[in-house]
Amino acid sequence: MKSGSFYVSTVGRVLKWARANSLWYTSTGAGCCADEVLNASGNRYDLERFGCVPQVDAKQADLLIITGMISYKAAPHLKAVYDSMPSPKYVIAVGACANCGGMFAPEFSYSAVPGADRIIPVDVYVPGCPPRPESIMNGLIALQEKINGTGRNHHKAQ
Amino acid sequence: MSSYPQEASWINLLSSTLGFTPGTQEWVFAAIGLVFIYCVIILPSAAMMSFLDRKLSADFQARVGPNRAGPAGVFQPLADLVKLLQKEAASTDWNWREALWLGVHTMALYSTVAVIPLGSMALLVDTDMSVFLPFWAALVLALGTMLLGFSQASVPGWFGGIRIAAQVLAGAFPSLVAVLCAGIHSGDYRWSAFVGAQAAFPLRWTAFSDPFQFIAFVVFVAGGLVMLAVPPMDAAVSLRDLHGGVSSHLFGRRLSLYRLGRFYGFFLWSVMATVIFLGAWTLPFGLGGVLRTREELWLLQLLETLWLLGKTFLLMLAITSLARVHPRGRIDQVTDFSWKVLSPFSLFALIGSALWTGWGLLR
Amino acid sequence: MKSSIFSTVRAYLYDVYLRFRSIWGSLLTALPYLWGAGELRKEVTEQYPDPISSRTADDLPARSRGLLFNDIQRCTGCKECEKICPVQCIRVDTEAGSDPTKLWVARFDIDFSKCVFCGLCVESCHPQSLMHSRQYEGAVYELKDLVASFGRGYVTAEQRMKWAALRKQAESDEVYL
Numbered sequence: 001m002k003s004g005s006f007y008v009s010t011v012g013r014v015l016k017w018a019r020a021n022s023l024w025y026t027s028t029g030a031g032c033c034a035d036e037v038l039n040a041s042g043n044r045y046d047l048e049r050f051g052c053v054p055q056v057d058a059k060q061a062d063l064l065i066i067t068g069m070i071s072y073k074a075a076p077h078l079k080a081v082y083d084s085m086p087s088p089k090y091v092i093a094v095g096a097c098a099n100c101g102g103m104f105a106p107e108f109s110y111s112a113v114p115g116a117d118r119i120i121p122v123d124v125y126v127p128g129c130p131p132r133p134e135s136i137m138n139g140l141i142a143l144q145e146k147i148n149g150t151g152r153n154h155h156k157a158q
Numbered sequence: 159m160s161s162y163p164q165e166a167s168w169i170n171l172l173s174s175t176l177g178f179t180p181g182t183q184e185w186v187f188a189a190i191g192l193v194f195i196y197c198v199i200i201l202p203s204a205a206m207m208s209f210l211d212r213k214l215s216a217d218f219q220a221r222v223g224p225n226r227a228g229p230a231g232v233f234q235p236l237a238d239l240v241k242l243l244q245k246e247a248a249s250t251d252w253n254w255r256e257a258l259w260l261g262v263h264t265m266a267l268y269s270t271v272a273v274i275p276l277g278s279m280a281l282l283v284d285t286d287m288s289v290f291l292p293f294w295a296a297l298v299l300a301l302g303t304m305l306l307g308f309s310q311a312s313v314p315g316w317f318g319g320i321r322i323a324a325q326v327l328a329g330a331f332p333s334l335v336a337v338l339c340a341g342i343h344s345g346d347y348r349w350s351a352f353v354g355a356q357a358a359f360p361l362r363w364t365a366f367s368d369p370f371q372f373i374a375f376v377v378f379v380a381g382g383l384v385m386l387a388v389p390p391m392d393a394a395v396s397l398r399d400l401h402g403g404v405s406s407h408l409f410g411r412r413l414s415l416y417r418l419g420r421f422y423g424f425f426l427w428s429v430m431a432t433v434i435f436l437g438a439w440t441l442p443f444g445l446g447g448v449l450r451t452r453e454e455l456w457l458l459q460l461l462e463t464l465w466l467l468g469k470t471f472l473l474m475l476a477i478t479s480l481a482r483v484h485p486r487g488r489i490d491q492v493t494d495f496s497w498k499v500l501s502p503f504s505l506f507a508l509i510g511s512a513l514w515t516g517w518g519l520l521r
Numbered sequence: 522m523k524s525s526i527f528s529t530v531r532a533y534l535y536d537v538y539l540r541f542r543s544i545w546g547s548l549l550t551a552l553p554y555l556w557g558a559g560e561l562r563k564e565v566t567e568q569y570p571d572p573i574s575s576r577t578a579d580d581l582p583a584r585s586r587g588l589l590f591n592d593i594q595r596c597t598g599c600k601e602c603e604k605i606c607p608v609q610c611i612r613v614d615t616e617a618g619s620d621p622t623k624l625w626v627a628r629f630d631i632d633f634s635k636c637v638f639c640g641l642c643v644e645s646c647h648p649q650s651l652m653h654s655r656q657y658e659g660a661v662y663e664l665k666d667l668v669a670s671f672g673r674g675y676v677t678a679e680q681r682m683k684w685a686a687l688r689k690q691a692e693s694d695e696v697y698l
Contacts, residue, residue: 043565043566044565044566044567045566045567045569046566046568049566049568096608096634096635096636096637099634099635099664099667100632100634100635100664101635102608102635102637103607103608103637105608105635107609108608115634115664117664122664123662124660124661124662125634125660125661125662125663125664125667126659126660127588127633127634127636127659127660127661127667128638128657128659129636129637129638131657132577132657133569134567134569134575134577134657134658135657135658135659135660137569137570138569138658138659138660139660141570141660142660142661142662146662
């Protein structure tokens with residue numbers, strides 16, 4: 001057994017497990033997807049089952065859930081929120097607007113950023129307009145699998 | 159230097175077990191004792207209470223609560239702690255003021271580990287003043303927490319700092335007077351005197367011995383909640399109103415230190431309330447006397463600690479469930495409640511218990 | 522009312538009593554939830570990945586609009602869906618196939634990152650090849666994975682020439698018939 005292998009195998013797995021199971025989130029709610037995130041944290045779809053606690057301050061959050069359209073005016077503030085989060089940090093883009101601008105894409109609107117990944121790195125994209133709460137939780141599980149290193153291999157929308 | 163009680167103290171048991179010579183310095187024992195109490199009692203109870211708190215609030219909201227980290231989610235606090243320890247700052251600047259005042263805040267809290275009573279032989283310091291050390295620490299706590307809030311350089315930090323200082327001062331007075339009431343009942347302020355004045359049967363507990371002591375018990379618990387900003391009275395540090403107040407920009411290791419310190423304050427206060435008012439560690443059915451005559455001291459100490467902690471956790475759970483079903487008060491309501499309701503009632507209980515005890519002595 | 526020290530004290534005590542009564546009342550409301558006897562008597566939480574407690578698959582409305590699916594065997598490549606799509610998330614490329622009456626749908630891509638699930642494309646689909654499935658989960662790690670391709674694929678130049686010959690043959694057959 002090499003000297004580093006214990007750390008990589010066991011300790012590293014525990015650290016990853018802790019990160020994956022305690023994703024405290026903060027949400028930039030700007031649309032109907034924000035309602036679905038609220039719905040997901042309510043008592044029918046309980047986000048706290050996954051250890052996700054809503055945080056008011058980005059400094060105490062690990063996960064940024066981007067919901068809704070990002071205007072060019074709001075983009076620097078979203079970037080500031082992301083920058084103030086201590087790493088390791090993760091981002092989920094929920095809904096068409098956060099994925100690629102959606103209905104407000106540059107073909108239709110002059111003021112919308114075409115997707116959150118133009119500003120900050122996004123880990124998981126959740127399609128839908130708005131997605132169901134189960135869909136958001138599916139994205140969350142996908143993120144947990146990504147952190148744990150057991151990610152699904154290119155789960156394709158059919 | 160005051161010496162420890164010579165009758166088989168757990169420190170002596172520990173030192174003989176570990177093979178220390180009698181000439182070893184006292185502070186070595188004290189340090190070992192503090193670390194031992196922290197790791198064996200405070201950390202596990204913090205994990206258990208945070209898990210129970212989350213499950214309890216989930217139950218009240220007809221939810222499930224954390225259930226995916228380990229079986230039924232029991233490893234959720236562990237995951238939270240390990241995750242918090244892994245966090246790294248996004249920027250390179252190091253807020254030394256925050257570190258300094260977080261240190262003062264934490265030390266003020268943990269200085270009271272020295273007097274925490276956990277059993278008849280687990281009394282590190284049992285002087286006639288040890289019950290007052292938490293009140294002295296509360297003043298340092300108020301200062302440290304206020305300046306911790308100021309060091310955040312943000313609006314929630316400033317307001318949280320000022321508010322928490324107001325809360326600590328408002329809560330310290332009535333609970334101090336409530337301790338005086340219990341002292342009148344037991345005749346001395348030693349932990350052993352508080353314990354000696356009570357018996358295992360609930361009607362022989364101080365809280366239920368006379369109506370004034372019951373008022374004093376309620377005032378002591380409520381005043382402690384105000385003083386330490388524990389959930390039903392946590393207007394100064396509530397997440398939703400004030401972004402966590404003094405802790406609004408703490409993260410990672412500092413946040414875990416802060417949250418553990420907050421929990422420890424709650425735990426200490428519940429232990430004190432149990433020892434002073436709720437029958438302490440006196441084992442039921444005369445079990446304590448039997449074990450003492452058989453000289454099963456380790457077993458006696460273990461059972462006493464477990465019995466005390468069981469009662470403490472029940473009290474904490476009652477307070478937590480109250481916090482989860484009752485809307486949180488605003489800061490002015492909390493301080494009003496403390497100054498205008500708890501303080502007059504504590505003085506009333508003081509006069510009443512003095513007359514009651516004096517009448518009993520005269521008769 | 523004439524206020525005296527007694528009425529003041531009585532009002533104060535009544536106020537304190539009301540505080541404790543309100544705490545007691547909220548406890549009485551909430552405590553039954555601890556053993557599952559509150560107003561919400563049944564277990565309301567759907568534990569999502571668990572198929573037993575998650576009843577959503579059964580509760581979905583009959584016309585619920587999930588991810589789109591195109592039956593390429595029936596698709597005629599008329600591009601009605603592409604024209605009507607309000608967010609331009611459907612891209613259709615067609616070319617002439619071997620049969621002069623039918624188009625070869627080389628590319629039928631739906632970009633689910635843009636799709637707003639309005640259902641206009643399904644309503645305008647004449648051969649009824651495009652439809653909403655009942656699946657709604659589709660989280661991915663890369664944005665390009667959200668593009669679902671239903672097309673038959675582009676053909677080689679050689680194949681194209683072969684098809685052109687076939688078409689010419691069919692047309693000449695038609696003339697003689």
